[in-house]
Amino acid sequence: MAMPASKSDAVIAMPQGAASASAVSSPVVTLTPPKRMTEPGKYAKNMREIAARVIPPLVVITLFLVIWELLCRKTGATLPPPSKVISDTKELILHPFFDNGGIDKGLFWHLSASLQRVALGYSLAALVGVGLGTLIGQSIWAMRGLDPIFQVLRTIPPLAWLPLALAAFRDGQPSAIFVIFITSIWPIIINTAVGIRNIPQDYRNVAAVVRLNPIEFFTKIMIPSAAPYIFTGLRIGIGLSWLAIIAAEMLIGGVGIGFFIWDAWNSSHMSEIILALFYVGIIGFILDRMIALLASVVTRGTATN
Amino acid sequence: MAPYLKLDHVDKSFTRGSQTTEVLKDINLSIEKGEYVSIIGHSGCGKSTMLNIVAGLTTATIGGVLLEGREVNSPGPDRAVVFQNHSLLPWLTVYDNVRLGVDKVFGKTKSRAERHQWTMHNLDLVQMGHAKDRRPSEVSGGMKQRVGIARALAMEPKVLLLDEPFGALDALTRAHLQDSVMALHQKLGNTIIMITHDVDEAVLLSDRIVMMTNGPSARIGEILDVPLPRPRKRLELASNATYLKCRQRVLEFLYERHRFVEAA
Ligand SMILES: Nc1ncnc2c1ncn2[C@@H]1O[C@H](COP(=O)(O)OP(=O)(O)O)[C@@H](O)[C@H]1O
Numbered sequence: 001m002a003m004p005a006s007k008s009d010a011v012i013a014m015p016q017g018a019a020s021a022s023a024v025s026s027p028v029v030t031l032t033p034p035k036r037m038t039e040p041g042k043y044a045k046n047m048r049e050i051a052a053r054v055i056p057p058l059v060v061i062t063l064f065l066v067i068w069e070l071l072c073r074k075t076g077a078t079l080p081p082p083s084k085v086i087s088d089t090k091e092l093i094l095h096p097f098f099d100n101g102g103i104d105k106g107l108f109w110h111l112s113a114s115l116q117r118v119a120l121g122y123s124l125a126a127l128v129g130v131g132l133g134t135l136i137g138q139s140i141w142a143m144r145g146l147d148p149i150f151q152v153l154r155t156i157p158p159l160a161w162l163p164l165a166l167a168a169f170r171d172g173q174p175s176a177i178f179v180i181f182i183t184s185i186w187p188i189i190i191n192t193a194v195g196i197r198n199i200p201q202d203y204r205n206v207a208a209v210v211r212l213n214p215i216e217f218f219t220k221i222m223i224p225s226a227a228p229y230i231f232t233g234l235r236i237g238i239g240l241s242w243l244a245i246i247a248a249e250m251l252i253g254g255v256g257i258g259f260f261i262w263d264a265w266n267s268s269h270m271s272e273i274i275l276a277l278f279y280v281g282i283i284g285f286i287l288d289r290m291i292a293l294l295a296s297v298v299t300r301g302t303a304t305n
Numbered sequence: 306m307a308p309y310l311k312l313d314h315v316d317k318s319f320t321r322g323s324q325t326t327e328v329l330k331d332i333n334l335s336i337e338k339g340e341y342v343s344i345i346g347h348s349g350c351g352k353s354t355m356l357n358i359v360a361g362l363t364t365a366t367i368g369g370v371l372l373e374g375r376e377v378n379s380p381g382p383d384r385a386v387v388f389q390n391h392s393l394l395p396w397l398t399v400y401d402n403v404r405l406g407v408d409k410v411f412g413k414t415k416s417r418a419e420r421h422q423w424t425m426h427n428l429d430l431v432q433m434g435h436a437k438d439r440r441p442s443e444v445s446g447g448m449k450q451r452v453g454i455a456r457a458l459a460m461e462p463k464v465l466l467l468d469e470p471f472g473a474l475d476a477l478t479r480a481h482l483q484d485s486v487m488a489l490h491q492k493l494g495n496t497i498i499m500i501t502h503d504v505d506e507a508v509l510l511s512d513r514i515v516m517m518t519n520g521p522s523a524r525i526g527e528i529l530d531v532p533l534p535r536p537r538k539r540l541e542l543a544s545n546a547t548y549l550k551c552r553q554r555v556l557e558f559l560y561e562r563h564r565f566v567e568a569a
C-alpha cells in the first residue's frame with residue numbers, strides 16, 4: 001500500500017489555502033497541536049479515507065482486466081481480450097453522436113432511445129402506482145379486491161407481456177413502454193400501500209383535528225409520511241425498468257441499446273456487445289443513484305422523529 | 306344556564322370480533338367556560354377514550370357531547386388536542402407544524418401576514434420562537450411538547466384537550482411546562498381538560514379533579530373541587546393546608562378505594 005502514503009505526502013506540500021478549504025468540512029480531529037500543523041493533517045486523513053474507498057475497487061478491476069486479457073489472448077478464445085475490445089470499438093467510443101440513418105447510429109442515440117422509453121413507461125408507472133397504492137393502502141375493500149389480483153400479476157415475467165402488448169398496440173414503441181410500465185408498477189403499488197397503511201394514527205388524528213380535506217390530507221400527510229416506502233418502491237421499479245427495456249428492445253428491434261446488442265451478436269461483433277454492456281451497467285447504476293438521491297432530498301427528516 | 310361543555314350520559318364499548326368490552330359507563334360531566342379540569346385514574350381505565358370522545362376522534366356508543374348547547378361528534382379545531390407523544394409532523398419545521406393549523410382555521414379570515422404574525426405569536430407564547438426553523442427531531446422532548454401546545458393554542462380552541470401532556474418528560478422539564486401552562490391559562494382564560502396520572506400535577510393545575518374508577522365500565526367516582534386561589538406558586542403550596550388536603554383526598558381515592566388491580 002505505497003500509494004495512499006505518497007498521496008498524503010503530496011497533500012502536505014500543498015498550499016495552505018487549498019488545504020484549509022476542505023478541512024472546514026472534515027470531521028473534527030481530537031489531536032490538536034498548533035493550528036498550522038493540523039489543517040494539512042486533517043486533509044491527509046481525508047485523503048487516506050478517500051483512498052481507502054477508491055483503491056480496493058481499482059485493484060480488483062485491474063486484476064480482473066489482467067486475467068481476462070491473459071485468458072482471451074490465446075488463439076481459439078471465443079471472446080476478445082480487453083485490449084481488442086478497445087481497439088475494435090474505438091470508433092464507437094470516440095463518435096457516440098454519428099447518425100447514418102436507420103439504426104446505424106452512435107451509441108448516444110441508442111441509449112437515449114432506450115432511456116426515453118424507460119422515462120415514459122416508468123413515469124406512468126410511478127403515477128399510477130402511487131395512486132393505486134394509496135387506494136389499496138387506504139381502503140380495506142380496495143385491498144381485499146385488488147391485492148390478490150396484483151399478487152398474481154406481479155409474478156408474470158416482463159417479456160411474457162410483450163406479445164400481448166404487440167397484439168394490442170400493433171407497434172413496437174408503445175409495446176416496449178407498456179412492458180416497462182407493467183414491470184415497474186408492482187413494487188411501486190405494493191410499497192406505497194404498505195407506507196400508507198403504516199401512517200401513524202397520531203398523524204391521522206392531527207389531520208382530523210385541523211380538518212384537512214382529502215386532497216390536503218393526501219399531499220400534506222399521506223405522501224410525506226409514506227415517502228420512505230414509496231421511494232423504496234420507486235427504486236426497485238427503476239431497476240426493473242432498465243432490466244426489462246434491454247430484453248424488450250431485443251425483440252422489437254429499431255433504435256435502442258437492446259437491439260444494438262442483438263444486432264452486434266448477429267454480426268458477431270463481440271467487442272461491441274461488451275462495450276454496450278459496460279454502458280448499460282453504468283447507466284443502470286446512475287438511474288438507481290438518481291432515485292436514491294431524490295429520495296434522500298425529499299424524505300429529509302421523515303424517517304426520524 | 307346550560308354548561309359550556311357537557312358530557313351527557315356517555316357510554317363507550319369497543320367491539321372486537323364477537324367480543325364487546327364496555328370501557329366507559331354513564332359519564333356525566335359539565336364544565337364551565339375558563340375552567341381547568343383534570344381527569345385522573347389508573348392506566349387503562351378509559352381516560353384517553355373519554356378525551357377522544359370530546360375531541361370527536363372517537364364516537365360515543367350512547368350519549369353525546371354538547372359544546373355551547375350544540376352536539377359535537379366530529380373532530381375540529383374548536384377542540385384542539387395536545388397528544389401525549391406530541392404528534393408533530395416530522396417533515397415540517399416547528400413553524401410549519403403550527404402554521405398548518407393556523408392556515409386551516411384562519412385561511413379565510415386572516416391575511417397571509419396576519420397568519421404569520423399569529424403563528425409567531427403562539428410560538429413566542431411557549432418560548433419556541435427561537436427554534437421556528439428547526440425540525441421536531443432537532444429539538445428536545447419538552448420543546449416538542451411546547452410546540453404541540455402552541456399548535457393547539459394557535460387554533461383558538463373553545464376547549465383545549467391535553468392527553469397526559471407531560472407524561473414523557475423528566476421531572477424538571479415537567480415542572481417548567483406545568484408553570485408555562487398555568488401562566489397561559491391565567492393569561493388566555495382557556496377552558497382546559499387535562500388527563501394526568503400525577504396527583505401533584507392535578508392538584509396544582511386544576512379547578513376540579515375528576516377521579517375515574519377502574520375499568521372496565523369505568524365511571525366518574527368522585528369530583529373534587531380545588532379551592533386554591535390563583536395565581537398558584539408551586540413552592541408556597543407545598544405546605545398549604547388546602548393543597549395537602551386535596552392531595553390526600555385524591556391519593557385516598559386512587560390507592561385506597563380504587564386500588565389498581567393488575568389483571569388477576
Ligand atoms: N380502538 C380501541 N379498540 C379496542 N379497545 C380499545 C380501543 N381504544 C382503547 N381501548 C381499550 O379501552 C380501555 C381504555 O383505554 P384508554 O382510554 O386508552 O385508557 P387510559 O387513557 O385511561 O390509559 C383499554 O382497556 C383499551 O384496551
Ligand SMILES: [Mg+2]
Pocket residue numbers: 352353354
Ligand atoms: Mg391514555
